[in-house]
Amino acid sequence: MPDVDIVRENVPRKFRRVSEELCKGDLSPEDLSELVAKALRKTLKDGGRSPSELIFKSLKCVFSDVGIGMPIDVDAAGHLIDELASTSLSQSRYMSLAVEAFKAGLTQAKNLHDYGVVKKAVIREYVTRLLDADLKECMPPVHHHSNALPKEIEARLSAAEPNINSQLSYIVDQMARHESVEKLRKKRVKRNASLDFSNLDISIPRSDGKDGEQNGR
């Protein structure tokens, strides 16, 4: 007696460019992973504070009840987050994802006793599930942009997987450190070679087409 099931036929707006680039296959794995991270940061911020706050609040409650050296009671923790989520007016999709991630992450990390480690495991679960929900398993199942084949898309995703994972780790670290999504920033890329300023042309071309000099007054 199931009622109408809702399926997602297209990726959300924030992931649209990533999805198109995945289909086209023009971007390098590094550039693709940066695009993914950008879309992810935006989604996390627009999803609001509530899902991550729900996770942190529940985790704190769980750890305040656990004795030193005792395993986490995953069932009780599941009840707790369900109860807390049942009073929230935030976006249902991200709250549901947070609840699922909390339960799954805790199941995996239930024998760990360090709050920081468990916190990271749960956030990682949340971010991974979000990426699956809004990109990896949200793309149209048959017809793709640029007539790309599902196998091609899968191959591009797997090629970029290490870079995406590194971006995810950075996001997870930031979220864990600040316990918020507000301060998520782009990952800084360290350059190997230092810049050589001796060859840098800093002159500004003149509007009349003649060679420009420093644009002094």
Place this chain on the structure above:
Amino acid sequence: MGDNRFTFEFEEISDKVAQSKLQIVDHRNNRQFETQVSIDDRVVLRERGLQVKPYIADLMDLAVSIYVADRWARRKAGYPREIEVRLPIRTERVRHNPGVIDCLRLMLHWFTGDLWTFRFSRRSRTRRVAELQTYFFPTTNTGVVTEVALWSGGLDALAGLCNRIKSEYAERFLLVGTGANPSVWGLQERSFKALCERREAQMNLIRLQIFQRRTGQLPWRSDRRSRARVAAFAILGSAYALLEQQTALAVYENGPGALNLPFRASEVGLDHSRGVHPLSLAWISYLVSIISDTDFTVHNPFIHWTKAEMCSVLDKMNLSAVAGITQSCDRSPRSKIPQCGTCSSCILRRQALLASGIPDTSNYLVHKGTDQQRKKYLAESHLPYMMFQVRNLRQIFDSESARDDLMYKYPTLLGDIPMRLSTNSGYVGSDFALGLVQVLRRYGQEWSLTEVQKGFESEYADIVN
């Protein structure tokens, strides 16, 4: 965040639609509307000679209020609704029991994802006809093994009932439906009559009908994606079971359909209905138990069966033709052909009939409709999504840790079951969960059958092309 708040203030719910008013307040737009609702429970007096007790009438009123509020509170995309229900109640055990309000809040959040509050007032002396009158010769089930079951007019309901009849589980089957609209009413009637004509068994069909009259004031249509619909029907069914002095209500639904797992990770939360999920039935059991002060159970005897396994009995009982009378479609297209053939329920139905070797005599728009309809329904088909899920399930079952992997992948829909069912309704939770894993494995295997693959091969190719 959105202010998506509604108040539903019910007058005393009557059995005549003109007599019970409902005021709906849309707080977001600061508007008020008036409409009318009623429940016709006179049928239990007329056909079964049963007088409705006050607490059972209260249960029925609760079901009506949930059904109506869920349908008429307009959704704002992506955000939960705040729904306040104000309802006159007869009995103190409901009115002054904080456990009831708390249970309703949590149960309806589980079903709908919304925030529900209930305020009960004292109902005056007005009673419905079925509460006032007694019958000289009330029917009794004393000494007769009786099963009360929900009757939707769907294939699962039919196959479930046939399995129960064949196994001689009970001597008498009392079926209860709502006939929510004329088309569902007709469907329930037709499938029941067709079964009665072909099979001798003690069966009775009762419909507790909810009437809603749109007064023309309401500026929006009702929500067809009502998620609390099944909760309301199951509460009504439970009320009827209590009237028949039973402490259980059966809901016949196959395991994969009842679990209704998301096809892909993008379907989150309530994108898929939890109507007959084992935890949903446990919630209803709990609510009805508190109100009736009994140990009441709403159970699904076929939770560990696939739909094909349920249907195979139809062939053995020579009832395959009746399967064609039932309907499963979620989209219920407004057409002479009532089933689309491409929604998840239609596809599961077709898969089950193919896998069980029963000829599918139903008409589907995707096969019998016009070219335009065929194109439309192929474009909207859930087949690729279901195939994706089946591929995923197979991958999971290839690993040795399939059970744990499933629990991890679906922590709410599967992982929570062992603990919650063992506390709520006395099931041995982990065995129950293991049975669910096994039924999912068999469901995945059924898709590999040649008949099933042949049945969907060309359609899938059409979708891809």
